[in-house]
Structures are given as C-alpha cells and as structure tokens.
Amino acid sequence: MEQHVKAFWEKGFVVLPGVLDEPRLGRWRAAVDRMAAMVRARPQDYETRYTLLTEDNTDTWGVSHIFEPGLYDPVFAEVFEDRGVMSFVRWVLGERLRFWTAHALWEPALVDYELNWHKDNGDTDRFSPDGRSTHVQFNVCLTADDCFHVVPGSHRRPLTEVERTAVEKQGTGPLPGEIVVRCEPGDVLFMNHHALHRGSCAVGVKRRTLHINLQAADEPTGGHSSWRFMREEGYLQRMTATVRELMENTIVWDDAHPLPLSETVRRHRTSRQIKNHEARAAEGTRR
Numbered sequence: 001m002e003q004h005v006k007a008f009w010e011k012g013f014v015v016l017p018g019v020l021d022e023p024r025l026g027r028w029r030a031a032v033d034r035m036a037a038m039v040r041a042r043p044q045d046y047e048t049r050y051t052l053l054t055e056d057n058t059d060t061w062g063v064s065h066i067f068e069p070g071l072y073d074p075v076f077a078e079v080f081e082d083r084g085v086m087s088f089v090r091w092v093l094g095e096r097l098r099f100w101t102a103h104a105l106w107e108p109a110l111v112d113y114e115l116n117w118h119k120d121n122g123d124t125d126r127f128s129p130d131g132r133s134t135h136v137q138f139n140v141c142l143t144a145d146d147c148f149h150v151v152p153g154s155h156r157r158p159l160t161e162v163e164r165t166a167v168e169k170q171g172t173g174p175l176p177g178e179i180v181v182r183c184e185p186g187d188v189l190f191m192n193h194h195a196l197h198r199g200s201c202a203v204g205v206k207r208r209t210l211h212i213n214l215q216a217a218d219e220p221t222g223g224h225s226s227w228r229f230m231r232e233e234g235y236l237q238r239m240t241a242t243v244r245e246l247m248e249n250t251i252v253w254d255d256a257h258p259l260p261l262s263e264t265v266r267r268h269r270t271s272r273q274i275k276n277h278e279a280r281a282a283e284g285t286r287r
C-alpha cells in the first residue's frame, strides 16, 4: 500500500487494480444501470450532468448526489465498507473521515462527453509542493474506463501559462505532459482533485463509474458539504452506521466552521456553472 500512497502524493493519482470482486462489480454496475435509466428518463428531476441541454433535447453523462433520497440505492453504502477502497483512503487521510460528494458517471447517448480542464471546487490556484492531499477522490470503475485525463504532478506546482489559459477558456484540447489513465472493470482510480484534470467519453463506449470524495473529519479546507438532504428528518437513521458516521462528521464540522458570505457566494456561483454546463468540445474543435 505504501508505494501506492507514495505514487498518489507524487503524481496526484494512482490506480489500484482489481479491487472489486465479480459479485460486487455486477451488483454495483446494475445499480448504476438502474440509476442511469431513471435519470435519462427524467433528467430535470435530478442534479444531472449534461453534454446537451436545450429546450428540445438533452443528453447526460452522469448525476450528482447519489445519496439523495430520490436516487439512493443501499448498494452504494457498500463502497464505504469495502476494505480495498477504504484501506487506501485511511492510509492517506487517517481513521476519522467525513463525506464530501458521491456522484455516478456514464456514457452520453448523443453528444461526446468532453469536460474541460479544471481543478475541482474552483480551486484553480491551489497546489501543495509536498503532494499531500486535502481529500481523496476516487473513480470506482465498473466498466473499462479511459475517460480520466490528468497532468501528473500538477497538484504540486502553480499552473503554467498554457494550463491557465486552458482552464480559463474551458479548453478540452491536449496539454503538455497530459496522460489518459486506463482502468479495467474493478479497478479504483484514486485522485487528488488539485491535479489538473478533465474527463472524456465518446457516445457508445459504455461507462459505469462511481465518483466519490472523502476528507479527514477535521480537515480545515474543503468541506461544507452537509447537503440539505443529510439534514432531512429521519434521513441519517435510514443510512448504515458507517455512512451515518461519515455524514454526521460532515455536519458537525460544517456547523462549527460557518463559511464567510463571500465564500458562500463563490461556491453558489461555481455550482450554478457546473449545473448549466454542457460538457462537450467547443464548436470547431469537434471530431
């Protein structure tokens, strides 16, 4: 495990191969199949991610917040009990954790998915020279997946001019040093979301991936992810003990660290941009 953690610090990502066994893989994939069908049928009912969003037509590449009551499937709670997944996360972050996000990603049906270069949470200027991470984000790959592009080591230094331009112009073109990470079904890709990255997936290439983020319970940055649904009456009681504890830790931390108004506004703006974004290549650069 130690060498995987070292690679994660140095490069900003690492793939652990074959983490999931067949029964688990099949069960989790079937759950994402059901969810994708539900969201594709009524995308307006969820926090859907789009490659196409017009009055007449939509195409989707995933959905945010799979633990919200309208989407929740108990199968997803199993991720946080999985030794293969959680032992890596605990090596990096320690024993006490808090929940940040959980999303599901799939292939588009009409328009190729081309998400622009970015660091998550709008943290464009954040880096950490020693490679330490404020979180562990991970893609649980339930199908073969070569959708994740990253510039290794970019979480440890400021952006170059070329990279900054790509971020500011929502670019999806190639960047110097970029690599595409290739995963097999059952692999888990752990990433530092402060490494410059983007996603892509062509129509017709089946993708079923869980996209999850955890933090140490007392991590001073990030957080503020006690989503409204977590605070609904009776919600936490319906979760497994492990999920309940992760979410309770989030709520406790958020309540003890209220955000300044300026940061609340910034986050709302970032979240609105993500919600309205069509993740596809700009006109003129399409294949």
Ligand SMILES: O=C(O)CCC(=O)C(=O)O
Residues within 6 Å of the ligand: 105, 115, 120, 139, 147, 148, 197, 198, 199, 200, 211
């Ligand atoms: O498609 C992927 O694996 C990357 C997704 C991503 O970067 C994001 O949701 O911010």
